[in-house]
Amino acid sequence: MNVPTSTPSPTLQDSAFLKSLRCESAPHTPVWFMRQAGRYMPEYRALRAGKSMLACIRTPELAAEITLQPVKAMPLDAAILFNDILTPLPVMGLNLDFVGGVGPQISNPISSVADVDRLGVPAAAETMPYTAESIRLLMPELNARGLPLIGFVGAPFTLASYAIEGKGSRNYEKTKRFMYAEPAAWQRLMEKFETLLADYLTEQVKAGASAVQIFDSWVGALSVYDYRTFVKPATGRLIAKVKKLGVPVIYFGTGATHLMPDMASLGSDCMGADWRLPLDEARKLILPAQAIQGNLDPLLLQAPWRELKYQTDRILAEAGGKAGHIFNVGHGLLPGTDPDMVLRLTEYVHEQTRRG
Numbered sequence: 001m002n003v004p005t006s007t008p009s010p011t012l013q014d015s016a017f018l019k020s021l022r023c024e025s026a027p028h029t030p031v032w033f034m035r036q037a038g039r040y041m042p043e044y045r046a047l048r049a050g051k052s053m054l055a056c057i058r059t060p061e062l063a064a065e066i067t068l069q070p071v072k073a074m075p076l077d078a079a080i081l082f083n084d085i086l087t088p089l090p091v092m093g094l095n096l097d098f099v100g101g102v103g104p105q106i107s108n109p110i111s112s113v114a115d116v117d118r119l120g121v122p123a124a125a126e127t128m129p130y131t132a133e134s135i136r137l138l139m140p141e142l143n144a145r146g147l148p149l150i151g152f153v154g155a156p157f158t159l160a161s162y163a164i165e166g167k168g169s170r171n172y173e174k175t176k177r178f179m180y181a182e183p184a185a186w187q188r189l190m191e192k193f194e195t196l197l198a199d200y201l202t203e204q205v206k207a208g209a210s211a212v213q214i215f216d217s218w219v220g221a222l223s224v225y226d227y228r229t230f231v232k233p234a235t236g237r238l239i240a241k242v243k244k245l246g247v248p249v250i251y252f253g254t255g256a257t258h259l260m261p262d263m264a265s266l267g268s269d270c271m272g273a274d275w276r277l278p279l280d281e282a283r284k285l286i287l288p289a290q291a292i293q294g295n296l297d298p299l300l301l302q303a304p305w306r307e308l309k310y311q312t313d314r315i316l317a318e319a320g321g322k323a324g325h326i327f328n329v330g331h332g333l334l335p336g337t338d339p340d341m342v343l344r345l346t347e348y349v350h351e352q353t354r355r356g
């Protein structure tokens with residue numbers, strides 16, 4: 001009997017993004033942007049008007065809608081959950097607020113060993129249920145579009161820098177002073193973050209995230225020695241735990257070229273590269289089996305198209321048509337970006353890299 005063989009419908013696992021994370025050849029180079037949902041989009045500004053950042057994050061309907069805004073406006077290859085790396089700080093006991101025009105502010109930052117020991121490490125499912133709920137709300141729409149969802153957390157060092165400084169910082173003076181003066185408490189702090197972040201990512205993956213990114217945005221402030229001594233062990237344990245969830249892990253830092261080999265050695269599936277090094281040179285610093293994500297300077301989206309196109313061509317040439325490249329900016333999209341340029345760039349990368 002002749003049984004008709006049905007062609008399997010394309011699954012998320014066949015998406016250009018997930019294939020590239022596995023270093024398999026993809027139909028085109030996938031594109032997504034850090035901060036692809038944000039103030040540069042008029043629809044984001046309209047939805048956010050009169051609502052606080054944390055209220056949006058904690059209201060699944062709003063978080064889901066904001067997550068979808070960029071993927072509705074552009075043919076992006078992945079969605080990233082609307083959330084913030086600082087969301088876990090309040091559940092640990094730190095009073096966080098996003099102050100318009102100023103950025104995140106913590107009114108009771110860590111300043112002593114007792115403060116570290118007072119920090120809670122509650123279960124993410126109980127204290128941040130809105131995150132899994134936002135993901136569950138998003139799943140039908142994303143599945144219909146064949147789009148993977150990226151879950152994320154901040155890395156232990158980057159979160160510690162906010163927890164101790166109480167805000168963004170240039171030199172991380174309080175953070176480093178605490179790290180050097182109280183190495184045992186510092187390690188306990190790293191372990192608390194490691195535990196909570198692994199649990200939070202587990203919840204995100206259980207709810208439907210197909211990949212996760214760990215943002216170590218400010219780790220580049222550390223010397224290689226300090227990274228190895230104070231940060232690498234807990235971050236390595238976090239990555240090892242998350243890898244067991246069975247989804248690809250992207251590890252990203254900025255201004256951290258000097259740390260790339262050490263960061264890569266923690267074994268994530270993909271390394272995020274900022275714009276400072278050419279992509280082919282960054283690739284030499286990571287493991288052969290790792291994919292690479294990046295690395296357009298986000299300010300180039302505010303340059304004339306000819307310069308943006310030229311530098312995009314340059315990055316694609318540096319990627320060399322090899323499997324395992326995900327196109328992205330080298331740091332988040334900036335508020336002054338023209339959404340039309342983001343759309344044009346997304347389409348351009350797809351056109352230039354379409355295979356077969």
Ligand code: CP3
Binds near residue numbers: 104
């Ligand atoms: O990428 C996405 O579209 C998902 C959303 C996302 C946000 N924050 C939303 C956000 C992601 C991935 C982040 C990560 C994040 N948050 C990082 C790591 C990435 C990076 O940029 O290095 C860091 C360091 C933060 C902390 C943070 N959140 C800062 C310093 C600020 C204030 C600065 C600013 O841009 O306003 C935020 C606020 C924030 N998080 C905004 C958005 C869209 C802007 C707030 C607003 O809309 O008023």
